[in-house]
Every structure is written in C-alpha cells, then in structure tokens.
Amino acid sequence: MSKDESSPLLSSAARGKGSDQDLPEPVESTPLLSSTSATPGHDGDSPESERDNVSIRSRDSHPPSTYSTKKKSRRWPSFVAMGILGCIAIAIIILAFVVPDAVQEYAQQAAVIEPTSLSIDSITFDGVRARIQANFKLDGSRVKNDNVRRIGRASTWVANQLGSEKAEIDVYVPDYNDILLGSAVIPPLVISLRDGTTTQLDFIADVRPGNVEGMPNNIPAIPKYNITRFNVKDGPFKGSMLADVSLSAINEYPVQLDIPELAFEIMVPGCADKDPFIIVAEASTGEIHVKPLSDISADVYGVIHELPDSLTRACPDSSSSPLDMFLRQYMHGEPATLFIRGSSRPDGSTPKWIADILASVTVPIPFPGRTLDGLIRDFSLTDVHFTLPDPFADPNDPASSPKVSGNILVTASIPSEMNFGINVTNVRANSDVLYKSKKMGELNLQKWQHANSTRVEGKGSDGPSLKIESRIIEAPLNITDSDVFSDVVQALLFGNKPIELDVQALVDVKVETSLGELILKEVPAGGKIPVKPLPKGAIGTIHPKVGSLKVVDSSLDSITLQALVNVTNPTPYTAYVPFANVHLFANGSILGDGTIRNVDIRTGLNTNLVVTAKWNPTKGGPHGRKIGRDLISQYLSGFNASITVKPHLNTIPGQPVLCEALSRFNATFAVPRLSLPGDAPGENSRFIRDASFHFISSTATFTLVSPLQFNTLYLDFVNATALYNHTEPVGRILYDLPFAAPPGKSETPRLPVEWSIGSVGYDAVRKAMGGTLKLDAHAIVDARLGNWKESLWYQGKGIGASVHFT
Incomplete structure (x- = not known):
C-alpha cells in the first residue's frame, strides 16, 4: 500500500479540526496504530465507546500525535521499576539497621551459657592455664519481644553456625565498679546458632589477673565456712604461740583447682576506723584441693609473736585497747572480725602475681564468738568478814557501803583449744548478788586483788580446769532490795538448811602467758555461794556478859552507861562495825538505845567489846518509866530480866535500804549479869x-x-x-x-x-x-x-x- 493510500485514513480524522498545514509530516516508521488505547476495538465496541473517543478528541486542541501516544506507552514500566527499587531500598534499610539491632537483642536475651567445669591446668609465671567446659545454646523462649524473637530465629536459622578466631577477652565485674578481673586468651570456637541446639565447649585458656589495685575494697564476700579444729599452744620460742586451725566450706561452683601453699597476715582493727590494722599473727596454709560442688578442707597454721604495744595500749579517751574490744566481742558470743591480707614476705615458690594480688587484698573474716556460760564450775566464799559502813563517810565514798572480805575459790573450765600455759595473777569484778533469782545487791570490787591459779588436768571425758584462789578485801556490798535482804536474814536466823546466793559477775582478769601479761576484761562469770544458817538456838549461845560498867553522862531522866561486854559469835562469819545503834525494848516499850563503835567481831568468844547504852525510859511515857523502873529493880534483885534489841531506820546512818531490812528483825537477850567483887564461880551476884x-x-x-x-x-x-x-x-x-x-x-x-x-x-x-x-x-x-x-x-x-x- 502506498503512502497516498494510507494517508486519507489519518487526514479524514483530522480535517474536522484543522487544516493540512497543521498535520505532521508523514513518516515511514510511524506505526499505523500507536496504541491500543488510541484505536477503538473491533470486538465488543459499543456506541458509547465511540462517543467517548469522539468526546476525547473534541476536548483536545490538537489532534493526537505520535509523541503523545509513545509517552503513554512508557508510563507503566516506570512504575514497576520504581516499585522494585523501593522494595530494594526498604530491604536494605531493614537488613542494615533493623535486623542487626534485633539480632543483637535476640542474642543477648536468648544466649544461655552453663559452665560445667572450670579447672586449673597449671599455674604459669603470669597467670593460670584453665580448662573451661560449658554448654552454649540459644533459647528463643527467653526473648520477650515477639518481633525480635521472629527476626532472631530467622536470622540464626539462616546463619546456622558462628565461628570465632583466636581472641583475647577482658572480664569486668559490673557489681564492683567495673573492675578488670582479668584477661583470657580464647582459642578458635564454633557454636551452633539454631534455636535450642546445644554446643558443648571444651577448651584451654590462658588467664592473666587484671586490676590488682582496684580489688581491696571491692572484693566479693568469702563463702561461709566452719571451724572444725582450733588449737592454741605455746610456741617453741619464748614469747610465741602456735595456732592450728582447720576450716571447711562448700564449693557451690563447678570449679576445680589446686591452691598452693600461701602466707597471710592476721590483723585486728585499730582504735578508730581510719587507723591501720594491727598485725597479730602470721599464718600459712597447706595445699588446698578444690573440687567442683563438694566440700573443701583447709589447714591453717599460725604463729603469734609478742603482742605489739599498739594492740594492748588503751585507745584515746577510752580505757579499752584494741585487744580488749576484740576479746570482749569474742567472750560475749558476738562474732569478732579479723582481717586477712597476703603476707608481705611470701614464700619464694609463690608466683609474684599471686603474691601481689593477696598482698593488695584485705578480707574481713568473721571469727565466731564463744559465750563463756558454764565456764565456772564451782564458786565458794570462805572466811567471810563483813564491814558495816562508816556513818560519817561521804555518800559517794566506798566507805559508806557495807563491805565483804573473804577467800574466793573458783574452779573454771578451760576451753579444750587453749593448750597453753596460763596463770591468773589478779582479779577484779562487778557482780550482782541474787537470792531465788531476785537481785539483793551489788558487790563491786574495783581494786585489783591478788590471785593465783593452778591448772588441773581432767579425768576421763572431763576437760582441764583452772583453780583460782584470791583473797578479796573489803569489796563494797550495796543492798539494793530490802525485801530480798530480809528474806536472806530470815532464812539465816530461822532456817535449818544452807541457802544459796547466786553471783553474776563481769570479771577483769590479769593473766600471764608466754606472750606476756594480758588483761581479759568483762569476762562473764557466775556461781553460787552456799551460806550456812545460824545453828539452831544460836541466839541463845551469844551469852553476853558485862565485865565493867561506868556512867559517862546523866540527866534527871536519863543516864548513859559504858560497859565492857563479852559475847560469843556462833556464826562462821566475822565483822567490823564502825558504828551501829539499836533500840532497847522491854514489854513493848522503848527504854533506851545501845551503840557500838569500831568493834571487831571475830568467831567464837569476843571479850571487852565497848558498848554504850543510854537509859531513858521516859521515851515510852509514864508507862515506859514504870517498865524501866521494874526492869532495874528485877535486875538488882537477881531476877531473870530480859531486854529486846531491835534495829531501826537509822541503825546505820546513810543506809536506808539496809536499815529498812534490818528493822524487821529483833533479838531478845537475858540482861547480862554483872560480875561483882567476891563472887564465887557460878554464884548469882547480889547487890x-x-x-x-x-x-x-x-x-x-x-x-x-x-x-x-x-x-x-x-x-x-x-x-x-x-x-x-x-x-x-x-x-x-x-x-x-x-x-x-x-x-x-x-x-x-x-x-x-x-x-x-x-x-x-x-x-x-x-x-x-x-x-x-x-x-x-x-x-x-x-x-x-x-x-x-x-x-x-x-x-x-x-x-x-x-x-x-x-
């Protein structure tokens, strides 16, 4: 077909709108139909379609050209290309930014490492060679975020395995200010990344210690331990002691190693928190074999040299030394604290890095205290001497309290671990005296009293004991409960069996050991003092006798007499009476009072005791005067006359509690017969x-x-x-x-x-x-x-x- 033949088809469509000059030049390559959209279809075309095409043309100012038809044909591929590029960009963003973060979070939460064994293969010059056995797996169920879990599982499923080259890693301790614990050289490893698949790791790593200087104040607590053996004995050299200790603990970790012999310094705190520790002993351990998840036993041998002055010297503004404070905690059953540090003079076979670590680390060690309850087996007080208070002493003066002197014999148990020589040289104590669990008073011995002791080896299952003897001299006895004291006096006067006084004391003891003289302060001690009652009818055996009598003062109604009296003390106790005053009664009426001053009463017969009596029956009124007159008349006539002696609230001035207790008792005596010149033995005196x-x-x-x-x-x-x-x-x-x-x-x-x-x-x-x-x-x-x-x-x-x- 020629060009001319084809052109009318196009020109007829265009002529309705414009002239021929407006048409483009026909080109041979121009397709007959530029687009399916520009030409109506032949199948199924409807008049509506035709009308539409027509309407579209009528809106166009120019007839459709070949260029516009070509532009429309290229629009859809562009959209597809742009979509693909966008998807690629989004994928790149996800893979480059989202997936790595999700995979990292997944790995952190899903990774499970279960050490199964850690053993030390050998100790090297700069560290240790350790064999590490562990199980590794990823457990996706541990991840909380669902999206992270999906991404992580997908990514690790694709990756399957992860291999590492030889690497050096540093181990830090987050709970202790990120201290560098050490570094380790890890050989190449391959681990499975599939969820739930376990990889068994078994490799040898060279481990070097880390920041030694950062460890001393940030060391983790040591495991709980038990002391299974603790013995202390005298050392081979003067001024030394040896300690032999066995410890046991449980290794709760799958760790196995052999710890070589190590040397340590044992220290106690100084006076203040900022004071340096005081070295009291040097210790060394034998080789320790640590096995995984099993008991560990360790033997420790210590040497205690002569104690330094800083340990025994009293702290500023205090009467206690660091040793006193440590022993006080121990003896009261409280855990005392020792501090252990690596020796500054380690054994030559100890690697330097181990010595450096141990010397830079100070570890507090709780030293379990031991209560000394039951330490005192027997406690007795003999040759008791009482001294009544001085009525003219200042209330704060010890002389204003009654005092007790006597021989103390104590049998004390010696702890089985104390196998060294010990001698008690002096004692002093503050003690409570109780009767039937009720406190009667306080016995305070503030001055050092000489003592001596003897070690007695036990028989059979009995352990050794220490017999301590001491003579206490004038220890103040302060009666704090008059009711309890009255019960004691009543039991002594009218009872028929011994009573027991309980003594609970805190005792200071000076002891001599191979380390020198030590002072143990506030040692808890307790015992019982058996007190025998007065013999039955003892009051009647006093037998007072008047040797001489003289008038020292007189008035119209009263007369003061002074007599030398002989009495018998039926008790095993002695007493010194600086001053005491009692009332004299007869038939319920007061007739006067009697006073003794500076009287020393011994056991048995006491002669020429000076007694002053003031006769003043007018205190009892007219009836009292008649009773007094009759009493003298009976006495002069040779009749049996009796008089009642009764303490009162001022019997011993300055002692209201003691006097209140004594005022509840009285004693009635026959008026002693006077010894007259010319009396035959046994003859009744006659005026x-x-x-x-x-x-x-x-x-x-x-x-x-x-x-x-x-x-x-x-x-x-x-x-x-x-x-x-x-x-x-x-x-x-x-x-x-x-x-x-x-x-x-x-x-x-x-x-x-x-x-x-x-x-x-x-x-x-x-x-x-x-x-x-x-x-x-x-x-x-x-x-x-x-x-x-x-x-x-x-x-x-x-x-x-x-x-x-x-």
Missing part, C-alpha cells in the same frame, strides 16, 4: 552481900557490892523490911539520910531497926543471938547516880545475917 543486926541498939548494917567500878551510887531514902522464913517479919528500917555506895564492897551506916516484937521472926532473931540466920529483905530505895534519880524496889532472899547482942 546486898550480907547483914549484921545489933539487938540491944536496934540497928543494922549491910554489906553492899556496887556493879559500878568508876562511879559512886547514892541512896537517899531506904524503906526496908526483913523477913524470916520468907513471910515472917523481923523488923523494919526507915532511913531518910543519904549515904554512899562506892565502887566495890562497902558498908552502910548503922540503920535504925524497928523490931516486930512478938512475931515469929523476932523470936528467931533473938534465938540466933551470937549466931547467924538467913533472912529475906524487901525494900524501896531512892537511888541517885550523877543527875539521874529513880525510886527502885529490891527483894533479896537468903541474905546471911549475923546477930550481935550489942
């Missing part, structure tokens, strides 16, 4: 020794024996009646002129006698002319002694009377 009657002159004289050795008694008035056969009157004497009764024997002046003429008694006297007979006498006399005056009655029996004719 009127004998009488002489003069029949013709109707007078009588009497021989008087005064109990006073230094004072003269005056009789101002006498009204007396003589009786025969106890009832028959002989005569009456009425005399109102004063006469004296000086010390010793004396005779009265001739006293007028008014005979009872015609009575049986008168006849008896007349018949006894020139001979003797026994008469009784009843009299009322007014006596005067100094300024004191009293009207007394007297009844004498069996008075030997001689009858004269004159």
